[in-house]
Amino acid sequence: MGKNPEFVKFDKVDKSYDGKVLVVKDLQLDIAEGEFITMLGPSGSGKTTCLMMLAGFETPTHGEILLDGNIISNIPPHKRGIGMVFQNYALFPHMTVYENLAFPLRVRKVEKDEIDKKVDKALSMVSLNGFETRMPAQLSGGQQQRVAVARALVFDPAVVLMDEPLGALDKNLRESMQYEIKHIHESIGVTVVYVTHDQSEALTMSNRIAVFNDGKVQQLSDPAELYEKPVNSFVAEFIGENNTFNGEVMDIDKDKCKVKLANSEILANPISVKSKGEKTTVSLRPERALINPTDKMDNMFTGKIEEVIYHGDHTRVRLNLLGSSEFILKVPNSTSNLELKVSENINIGWNSTDARALDPK
């Protein structure tokens, strides 16, 4: 079966609540069938609004949303057949787990035997067999979360929306639930639209990530590309850590540019700069800078160690480099580790391809 690359389509969607401020601006987003897409962004960036528009609880101020080629803007939520997992689970507190799961089937007038079978299947999917008669209040947070996921999937919806579903769980549980949801998605192939503000959650789970800021999608790409090749300084800043240098383009050719900083020059990869004299912010991932590089590298400098922080699997080193004392290095911990001492000078080098010259902050 050919997969529809435009299974869900936001077509020039605007949304405003008060007629003055646009919460979502000219959103153009295609979601493929069976894809796990995450809308990632800080709070107030419009990602939840997009989800609510897709679910039918908000109407787009302008533009259309299409589901499998059909315009759904005028279809009420209960006829859209979209499953949804809410932030606080929204389990019906007066119903047992079984009744919660049976609810979407009962309103669809499914036969009793069929309901039993489907509920059983959904519960085994989240490994909660035997919990049918429990009330939601008798379950732990993680179990409630799994019931909510099972309930959103039990009626075989084409699309499942998840609105920060793991926000209320503690760190360990959150991580194991991330894998669980990812595996469920892989095994049943449902299209998932996932909203979160947690970047590591987005990177772990998604096929593609749409980074939202200020009502716009800043970048839409797969996790690796998003991390390695951010297209603007917001994405670079928001996803993972990075070291930034603000400067001005001195010289530019096809894949290299010279950026003048306050009192030195670096070579960088021109991403969003096009001509000489432009202001730019150069972004460099901490793990891309090497200590005492053996090979020749585009940028080689000496910095003074300001602080060494032990993190278990790696050590973070803060350097005073090129006039900034906020330069961070990530050094993996191993047996052959370097002796890093505060106020010593070390040599640092990185390639120009890893230093991305983006729009100025």
Next chain:
Amino acid sequence: MSSETKQILTTDGIPLEVSLKKAEKKNKIKAFLLVAPLLLFLIITYVFPIGEMFSRSVDDKMITNMLPKTFKEMEKWDGKELPSEEVFAAFYYDFKVLVEKQEHGKLGQRLNKEKNGFNSITKKLFRQVKRKKIDESISIKEQVMKVHKRWRNVEYWQAIKRTAPPYTMSKYLKGMDMYYAADGSIAQVDEDRRIHRILWLRTLEIAFFVTLFCFLMGYPIAHLLATLPMKYSNLLMICVLLPFWTSLLVRTASWMILLQQQGVVNDFFVMIGLVADDNRPEMMYNKVGTYVAMTQILLPFMVLPLYSVMKTISPSLMRAGKSLGGTPFVAFWKVYFPLTIPGIGAGCLLVFILAIGYYITPALVGGASGTLISNQIAFHMKQTLDWSFASAMGLMLLSGVLVIYWIYNKLVGVDNIKLG
């Protein structure tokens, strides 16, 4: 717990339980002292008056104290034939004492309630005693029987005997339009004189419908209050509470202004041509007035518990219901409504119990067909001064409320009530 489990000791060798009790004792005493004033207050203002009410409602000692000798002699009387000379004599001597104390009138009134016609024959007997016409050296029975022919009627003596016990349930029977017949059995009052039963039923009916109207009107208001943005909901809340802060009497009076035949509502109806000017409907001094005014006055008692429950229901539950495929109605009926039942229970119970004992409003706007049992109680408190009857009816009302509470507890469970 099995007694064989090894006793746990503290490091000093004192059993843990003893040590715990000792440690907690001070706190317990402190806690008790804090609530003691309230406890005392409750006993003085609640338990004691109800006890007093109860004893008053069954009390019949007055007559027992008036005729001590008579009742002593009557113990030997079988109550079938006219009593013996001794009974007559004892009654005469008791009566003489009462005449000296000028309390014979009270006796007449009290006995008259038991059987009509006593008042006049005690007055006749009084005159004979006052003029010292009765010769104590000869048969008193013969002389008393000559005073009036009713003294020769055994039914009157039976009536006196019935008043002998110091306690009586007759007030309660009267409250249900029943009485003790001459032979001591319980009988119904004639059909055209059964006013109390009508009042009881009407009270229940009005309380039921007022609760229903309050529910039907209060539920959407409470929902609106719980879901509107803060600035609007605060305004609406004030609108709900404003009448609550106004004097009950003022509100009832304003309903009188609105509802009377030449009142605002009728004027409006005439103006828009709904009714003819000479055919204005009566909306007051009947049940309609009672319904309208009581519903308005009791509405906050329904809205507030509902609101406090609805406020706790997450709006995402309704959304979940809809996103799972329920129509808005199904989502409301299967998800939202069941979650509001504790509030409905609390509101209905509160309104019903308040309505069942409502007094001022029905008294002012109810007229003849809109008065309730509480108005009857007030009538006996203030007009007839039959306090024991008023007490009896008050207690019947109270036990009615308790029964409703008990039924509610069986059906819904009191721990499901949420008042806020």
